Amino acid sequence: MTESAETRSFRCAIAGGGPAGMMLGFLLARAGVSVVVLEKHADFLRDFRGDTIHPSTMEVLAELGLLDEFLRLPHQEVRQLRGWVGDVELTVADFSHLPVRCPFIAFIPQWDFLDFLAQHAARFPSFALRMQAEVTDLIEESGRIAGVRATTAAGPVEIRADLVVGADGRHSVIRERAGLVVEDLGAPMDVLWFRLRKRPEDPAATMGRFDAGRIVVMLNRDDYWQLGYIIPKGSAAELRAAGIDRFREGLATATPFLRDRVDELRTWDDVKLLTVSLDRLRHWYRPGLLCIGDAAHAMSPVGGVGINLAIQDAVAAANRLAAPLREGRVTLDDLEAVQRRRLLATRITQRLQALVQRRLITRALAARQSFRAPLVVRLLRRFPGLTRIPARLVGIGIRPEHVETPVAEPGA
Numbered sequence: 139m140t141e142s143a144e145t146r147s148f149r150c151a152i153a154g155g156g157p158a159g160m161m162l163g164f165l166l167a168r169a170g171v172s173v174v175v176l177e178k179h180a181d182f183l184r185d186f187r188g189d190t191i192h193p194s195t196m197e198v199l200a201e202l203g204l205l206d207e208f209l210r211l212p213h214q215e216v217r218q219l220r221g222w223v224g225d226v227e228l229t230v231a232d233f234s235h236l237p238v239r240c241p242f243i244a245f246i247p248q249w250d251f252l253d254f255l256a257q258h259a260a261r262f263p264s265f266a267l268r269m270q271a272e273v274t275d276l277i278e279e280s281g282r283i284a285g286v287r288a289t290t291a292a293g294p295v296e297i298r299a300d301l302v303v304g305a306d307g308r309h310s311v312i313r314e315r316a317g318l319v320v321e322d323l324g325a326p327m328d329v330l331w332f333r334l335r336k337r338p339e340d341p342a343a344t345m346g347r348f349d350a351g352r353i354v355v356m357l358n359r360d361d362y363w364q365l366g367y368i369i370p371k372g373s374a375a376e377l378r379a380a381g382i383d384r385f386r387e388g389l390a391t392a393t394p395f396l397r398d399r400v401d402e403l404r405t406w407d408d409v410k411l412l413t414v415s416l417d418r419l420r421h422w423y424r425p426g427l428l429c430i431g432d433a434a435h436a437m438s439p440v441g442g443v444g445i446n447l448a449i450q451d452a453v454a455a456a457n458r459l460a461a462p463l464r465e466g467r468v469t470l471d472d473l474e475a476v477q478r479r480r481l482l483a484t485r486i487t488q489r490l491q492a493l494v495q496r497r498l499i500t501r502a503l504a505a506r507q508s509f510r511a512p513l514v515v516r517l518l519r520r521f522p523g524l525t526r527i528p529a530r531l532v533g534i535g536i537r538p539e540h541v542e543t544p545v546a547e548p549g550a
Contacts, residue, residue, distance in 0.1 A: 143294040148172045148266070149463045151286055151299035153273040153312050155182070157248070158431030158448035159305030160255040161198075165456035167265030168202075170546030171463045174297060175265075176288055178272035182249035182256075189248050189357075189364070192446040193233065193533040196240040198453055201541040205239065208254060213246040214360055218525075219532075221346040223498070223511040228519040230346075231529040238534065245344075245359060248445075262546065271295065276302065276315045276427070283316070283426035301459065301468050302427045305448075308415050310433035318419050318429065323488055325414040325438055326500045327353075328374060330367040332409045334399050336360070341395070348498060350505035352392040355439075363396070365389075366412075366439070370503050374411050382406055414438055416488060416495075423473035430455055430476070435484045438491040440499075441532045447480075447487060453539035454479045460543045483536035490531065 150166055152159045155177030163175040191213075199205040219231040233241045259265045270291045277285040277296065285298040304312025313320070336358070346355045353368035367389060369377060377385060382405060390397035403409060415436040422434045431448030455476050462468045502509050511519075518524050 143296050144290075144292070145296045145298065146174070147298040148174045149299065149466065150174075150301045150303060150459075151176065151297045152303045152305055153286060154304070154306035154310075154431075154433070155179075155252065155256075155267065155269075156305060156307060156431065156448070157251070157255075157445045158433075158452045159303070160252050160259070161449050162303060162305065162430065162452035162455055163265060163267070164255050164259035165452065165541070165543050166460055166463065167259050167262035168545055169456065169460035169464070169543040170262075170264055171460055172264040173266070174299075175259075175267045176271040176273055176286070176297070177267065177269050180270050182252040189245050189359075190442040190445060191244040191246055191251060192443065192535075193236055193238040193240050193242070194535050194538045195446050195449045196244065197238055197538065198449060198541060200239050204254075204258060209240075209244075211246060211250055211254065213244045214358060215242040215244055216344045216358070217242045218343065219243075219345070219528075220343040221348065223348045223502075223515045224350075224509045226511040226515060226519055228515065229522065229525050230518065231532055232522075232525040233529045233533050235526050236529060236533050241533075243442075243533065245357065264546070268295075273306065273311055276312070281425060283424060286312075300426070300466055301463060303455070304427065304429040304433040305431050305452075306433055308417075308432040308436035310429065312427070313419060313429050313433050316424055316427055316429075318421060318424070320417050321420055323416040323418065323492060324495075325416040326371050326495055327368050327503065328371055328414050329355075329412040329439060330369060330374070330377075330409050331364070331412055332367075332403060333359070333362045333364050334396055334402050336362050347392055348502045348509065348511075349392060350507060350509040351503060352388060353499060353502050354389070354392045356393065365393075367392075368499065368503065371414070378406055385409075412439070416491060418484060418488065422477040423470070425470055426468075428455065428459075428473045428476060430480075434477075434480075435488065437488065438495060440491040440494045441487075441528075443487060443532060443535065446535060447484065450483070450535065450537070450539045451476075451480050453541060457539070457542040480537070486536045487531075 150173040166173040275287040355366040357364040386400040430451035437444035
């Protein structure tokens with residue numbers, strides 16, 4: 139850092155303005171903790187991010203008194219997830235039976251959700267949001283993390299903090315700079331994301347199609363389809379080399395009703411690659427530092443639960459850390475307690491994702507002529523009541539968190 143660098147101090151500095159970072163920043167500010175969220179981009183407008191808000195997250199919003207306002211934002215409500223596996227059509231998850239206020243998944247652009255949280259967090263004087271502030275390094279003093287260094291549009295900045303939180307995603311700078319050990323659990327696929335127009339006569343359901351050599355996930359976004367085309371891990375370059383025409387033909391074969399509009403994919407620039415990871419930190423913390431969300435445990439897109447686990451991490455962290463942060467006495471035991479609280483839910487969810495990857499996704503991608511639905515899929519079709527199990531795992535999760543932090547009066 140140069141002598142002209144700006145220096146600021148907060149109780150907590152959060153790297154990353156995604157769902158985990160924004161929710162934690164909001165909850166801490168609401169509890170009277172001085173907190174800054176550092177987001178490297180100029181805005182939240184980035185396409186093909188996770189856009190699912192699950193019932194567990196809407197329960198948190200209800201506890202915060204924000205649910206009604208959230209539901210007034212433009213969104214789509216999905217009460218069932220349906221799919222084709224080989225020649226078997228079935229309901230995979232039925233959320234309508236969940237014991238929650240909102241028994242559905244809400245599809246909403248993530249930038250709208252993040253803007254919503256930022257607007258409410260800004261009501262509290264202890265909250266600060268710095269856009270175009272990219273964290274580049276940690277400040278370490280006497281074996282303890284004491285802050286971060288960042289670059290901003292106005293120049294370099296040094297943020298001093300009692301606690302640094304890494305909420306900067308699966309490619310976390312925080313966890314890399316901290317030297318935290320990552321355990322790679324393996325992911326056999328990557329995802330190509332793109333969108334095509336939706337027509338009134340199209341099927342309405344959000345669904346997935348699993349067939350020999352091809353998997354397509356289709357998310358109903360009202361006037362367009364957001365599609366995920368699942369490919370074997372590391373095969374994107376080979377697919378691109380074969381040409382966009384071949385890709386369009388494969389998509390049309392997998393989803394025949396879209397054949398008349400696959401030409402909307404003019405070039406590969408219309409297709410975005412999501413490199414899938416499934417991993418977990420051995421320790422989520424060091425003295426003065428904690429990682430949450432994908433920075434602590436990168437999730438597979440299976441079930442679309444990554445955002446909601448990140449939100450649960452944020453709630454658990456705020457519940458445990460708000461009081462010690464206000465008093466400037468966060469200990470290593472406090473940080474370890476957050477990991478201990480969230481670790482079981484993370485492990486079980488990742489094991490279930492790995493099971494789906496191994497038993498369904500890997501087998502479908504490897505099949506050449508035909509693909510027979512696995513036994514569990516056939517059971518879901520034969521016994522519809524079983525769809526409540528994946529609905530609960532996806533919609534609520536293993537250990538849903540509840541807001542326990544106090545409220546500091548806005549403007550106080």
